[in-house]
Amino acid sequence: xxxxxxxxxxxxxxxxxxxxxxxxxxxxxxxxxxxxxxxxxxxxxxxxxxxxxxxxxxxxxxxxxxxxxxxxxxxxxxxxxxxxx
Numbered sequence: 001x002x003x004x005x006x007x008x009x010x011x012x013x014x015x016x017x018x019x020x021x022x023x024x025x026x027x028x029x030x031x032x033x034x035x036x037x038x039x040x041x042x043x044x045x046x047x048x049x050x051x052x053x054x055x056x057x058x059x060x061x062x063x064x065x066x067x068x069x070x071x072x073x074x075x076x077x078x079x080x081x082x083x084x085x
Contacts, residue, residue: 009080028058
């Protein structure tokens with residue numbers, strides 16, 4: 001049973017990592033490069049939104065994702081009883 005628990009934990013960890021990487025990719029590459037022309041039609045704090053995502057928005061989202069990942073991993077660790085006590 002312990003090996004199955006370890007496999008389930010690792011599978012849940014990989015799903016979590018993949019989902020956060022997808023969000024990071026969409027924000028940094030999608031919003032900052034692919035959709036920059038469409039987003040530049042929108043103003044955000046006096047800047048074109050596409051420019052803002054390319055320069056700062058993707059960094060802010062990355063920092064938020066790091067925080068969310070740490071929180072999610074703590075919950076996952078508790079769920080699989082591998083948390084630090």
